[in-house]
Amino acid sequence: MEAISAFFNEYGALLAGGTWDTIVMTGLSTLFAYVLGIPLGVAVVVTSPDGLRPNRAVHTILGWIVNIGRSIPFIILLVAIIPFTRLIVGTSLGVPGAIVPLVVSAAPFVGRMVEQSLLEVDASLVEAAESFGANMWQIVTKVLVRESLPSLIRGVAITFIAVFGYSAMAGMVGAGGLGDIAIRYGYQRYQGDVMIATIVILVVLVQIVQSLGDLAAHKLDKRNR
Amino acid sequence: MIQIEHLSKTFGSEETQHHALVDINLTINDGDIFGILGESGAGKSTLVRCMNLLERPTQGKVLVDGVDATQLSDSQLRTLRRSIGMIFQNFSLFQQRSVLSNVMFPLELVRADAKQSEARARELLELVGLADKANAYPAQLSGGQQQRVAIARALVNKPRVMLCDEATSALDTITTRQILDLLKDINRELGVTIILITHSLVVARYICNRVAVIDAGQIVEQGDTATVFDNPTSDVARALLGLEG
Ligand SMILES: Nc1ncnc2c1ncn2[C@@H]1O[C@H](COP(=O)(O)OP(=O)(O)O)[C@@H](O)[C@H]1O
Ligand SMILES: [Mg+2]
Numbered sequence: 001m002e003a004i005s006a007f008f009n010e011y012g013a014l015l016a017g018g019t020w021d022t023i024v025m026t027g028l029s030t031l032f033a034y035v036l037g038i039p040l041g042v043a044v045v046v047t048s049p050d051g052l053r054p055n056r057a058v059h060t061i062l063g064w065i066v067n068i069g070r071s072i073p074f075i076i077l078l079v080a081i082i083p084f085t086r087l088i089v090g091t092s093l094g095v096p097g098a099i100v101p102l103v104v105s106a107a108p109f110v111g112r113m114v115e116q117s118l119l120e121v122d123a124s125l126v127e128a129a130e131s132f133g134a135n136m137w138q139i140v141t142k143v144l145v146r147e148s149l150p151s152l153i154r155g156v157a158i159t160f161i162a163v164f165g166y167s168a169m170a171g172m173v174g175a176g177g178l179g180d181i182a183i184r185y186g187y188q189r190y191q192g193d194v195m196i197a198t199i200v201i202l203v204v205l206v207q208i209v210q211s212l213g214d215l216a217a218h219k220l221d222k223r224n225r
Numbered sequence: 226m227i228q229i230e231h232l233s234k235t236f237g238s239e240e241t242q243h244h245a246l247v248d249i250n251l252t253i254n255d256g257d258i259f260g261i262l263g264e265s266g267a268g269k270s271t272l273v274r275c276m277n278l279l280e281r282p283t284q285g286k287v288l289v290d291g292v293d294a295t296q297l298s299d300s301q302l303r304t305l306r307r308s309i310g311m312i313f314q315n316f317s318l319f320q321q322r323s324v325l326s327n328v329m330f331p332l333e334l335v336r337a338d339a340k341q342s343e344a345r346a347r348e349l350l351e352l353v354g355l356a357d358k359a360n361a362y363p364a365q366l367s368g369g370q371q372q373r374v375a376i377a378r379a380l381v382n383k384p385r386v387m388l389c390d391e392a393t394s395a396l397d398t399i400t401t402r403q404i405l406d407l408l409k410d411i412n413r414e415l416g417v418t419i420i421l422i423t424h425s426l427v428v429a430r431y432i433c434n435r436v437a438v439i440d441a442g443q444i445v446e447q448g449d450t451a452t453v454f455d456n457p458t459s460d461v462a463r464a465l466l467g468l469e470g
Contacts, residue, residue, distance in 0.1 A: 128317035131277055132331040132382070133303035142333070147321050222321050222362040 011194055014181060019201055022177035025095050025167045029102035030160045036103065037110025040066065042140055044111060045118045052126070052136050062111075069108025074166045077105050078173060098167060098175030106163050113159060117151040118144045150221035157213020161206050168202070178202060227253040227276060227386065227420070232285030234271055234442075245271045247442045249285070253435075255385070258412050258419045260433030260450065262426070262465065268442040269422040273388050276420065277309045278302055289386075307331065310379030310417075314391035316371040318363040318378075324350065325359040328377045342381075349377035353407060369400035376407065380417070387411070389421040393428060405432045426465060430454060438462045 040062065046052045047059040072080075078101045082092045085100040121144050129143045145152070171179025178198045186195025218224060234246040245268045253259045263269050274280035276287060278294050287294040294305055318327050328346040350356045353373040363371055372392060379387055389408070393401040409432055412419050423429055429436050430450060437447035438461060445459040457463045 122317075124313060124315060124317045125319060127279060128311070128313065129330075129334075130279055131306055131309075131311040131388075132334060132378075133306040134334050135299075135303060138334055142330070143319070147319060149321060220321075222323075223364045 007193060007197075011185075011197065015178075015194075015197055015201065018176070018178045018181040018198070019205075021095055022164070022167055022179070023205070025098050025102065025170070025175070025177055026160060026164045029099050029106060029163050029167070030156065032099070032103040033106035033110045033159065033163070034156070036107040038114055040107065040111035041114025041118065042144075044115045045144070046136070046140065050123075052139060066108040066111050066115075069105065070112065072105070074101070074105050075169055075172070077101055078170060093174050094176050097173075098170035098177070102163055102166055102170065105166060106159060109162065110155070110159055113155040114152065117148040117155055120151055121147045150217040153217040153220060154213055157209055157217075160209050160213075164202070164206060164209075226255055226288075226290060227251075227418075228286070228288040229272075229276070230286040230288065232272075232275060232282045232287065234268075234275060234280060235283045245442050246275070246282075249439075249442075249444055251437055251444065251447065253418065253420060255418050256412070256416060257435055258409070258421060258433050260429040260436035261420065261422045261439060262429050262436055263424065263439040263461075264465070265424060267439045269424075269439055270390055272439065273390055273420060273422050276388060277306050277311065307335070307382045308384050308386070310382065310384035310387040312372065312375045312379050312387070312389050312392045314394050316363070316368070316375045316395075318371055318374055320363055322362075323359065324355065324361050324363070324366070324374050327363070327374055328381055330378060331382045345381060346377070349380055350374075352380075353377045367400075368396050369403060372396065372400075372404055373407065376404075376411070380411065380415070384417060386418045386420065389419060391422055391424070394423070394425070401428065402431075408432060426454075438465065 044059065044062050044066065047055040047062065049056070049059070081101055081104060085092045085097055088100050089096040091097050125143055125147060126139055129139050134142065167175070167177055168179030168182065171177055171181070171183050174180065178201060182195055182198040185191040186198065229249050229251040232246060232249040233244070236243045236245055249272060261269050261272060271280055275282050278287065282295060285295075289305060289309075292305075294302065297305060319330065322330070325343065325346055328349055329342045332342040332345065347356065347359060350359055353376055355370060355373050355377070358366065358370065358374075363374065366374065393404050396404060405428065408419055408421070411417050421428070421433060433450050435448065436450050436453050437444050438453065438459060439445065440459075440461040446453055446457065446462045453462060454466065457466055
């Protein structure tokens with residue numbers, strides 16, 4: 001008991017700060033990744049050969065962007081885009097420095113997830129909406145997005161968790177957060193107890209996010225009644 | 226009145242051409258309950274989808290009250306579609322919307338006043354006998370109830386014409402009968418012209434005043450239901466009726 005309280009006395013504030021940094025970094029990155037990823041996913045669906053506005057050139061180019069974005073390992077992207085990161089937020093360090101590469105890396109991933117969710121919507125619903133005189137924008141918002149909301153929410157939880165993992169890697173380049181703590185204390189100073197504490201916090205956070213995502217998606221899905 | 230003149234529809238590219246409809250000519254008068262009969266794959270759905278241009282004909286005209294729908298701009302076409310209701314074999318209700326919200330959907334598209342829309346939607350739910358299900362979701366309803374909601378949704382814009390693509394094919398006999406009776410009422414009391422696709426002779430005979438028989442993309446017979454059923458002249462119609470060629 002004493003050992004535990006002594007541990008928290010010494011590292012409690014550090015771990016709490018790191019946890020907060022990680023949550024902020026992950027939350028903001030997920031948010032911005034969706035700001036970019038939703039239009040990307042919608043555009044891929046709309047321009048597909050049997051989409052609302054088929055456009056082979058745009059569809060192909062967007063497909064490349066998504067695939068290239070997803071095929072570059074995060075740790076390499078992180079370093080490769082440092083000049084770009086500096087240009088956008090003025091630094092490549094700390095939480096702001098981590099958010100830019102996290103967003104660049106997550107947006108294509110989000111684009112693909114959004115695409116998958118929208119494709120789950122039955123084509124006959126799109127046709128029904130067209131038969132009532134819906135225009136393209138109405139079909140996207142009132143049918144595709146609205147009908148796939150539970151699936152989109154599940155996607156948010158998956159993305160948040162993936163970004164969470166990447167944010168720990170960003171700790172390698174001094175981005176702050178739990179990953180940074182694990183590396184500085186656990187790896188460089190051989191403090192196994194700090195390392196284990198960060199792992200426990202990460203696991204618990206992932207569980208919470210996944211459960212919340214599942215719960216929200218289930219509550220929202222009107223097919224489950 | 227809907228007049229279809231020399232309408233053809235070809236799917237696929239040059240090499241993989243498939244002639245789904247070939248030189249179709251039809252006239253559907255106001256107040257008709259017009260049946261389009263044919264085997265699966267004959268081209269019935271394609272034909273009815275050409276009537277509100279969900280499918281663009283390769284050739285020919287679709288005259289709705291004298292206006293050629295194939296010549297309309299996108300926004301004119303959307304306006305035209307609002308005057309043509311449509312129901313489907315699998316009901317095509319929005320699963321994440323309540324019954325009331327489903328029925329209000331066509332009005333939401335034109336940003337109609339919310340209060341008036343709701344009153345209108347409730348009126349139609351009353352008409353189809355589902356006033357008490359306004360707040361339910363499609364997944365909680367039986368097939369017959371779902372098709373009633375779809376009928377209410379199709380009528381909410383006060384259309385003059387209603388297209389029904391195999392609207393009763395997923396329903397059992399008794400429910401089919403109830404839906405057909407509802408469609409008859411709608412035709413008689415609201416004066417809505419009904420165009421009904423079916424592969425069932427029983428359905429056609431029960432509700433249609435006129436029918437056309439389609440086979441491999443061509444109309445092989447059309448006329449008053451009684452005439453066609455009593456004196457089928459085409460082999461296909463005779464086969465459909467179970468008579469020997
Ligand atoms: N979008 C499409 N692309 C290619 N072929 C199609 C398409 N829609 C229908 N067809 C073909 O056209 C023919 C008629 O189909 P359809 O109108 O659905 O028949 P029915 O409703 O009478 O069963 C079928 O052979 C079908 O395979
Ligand atoms: Mg069909």
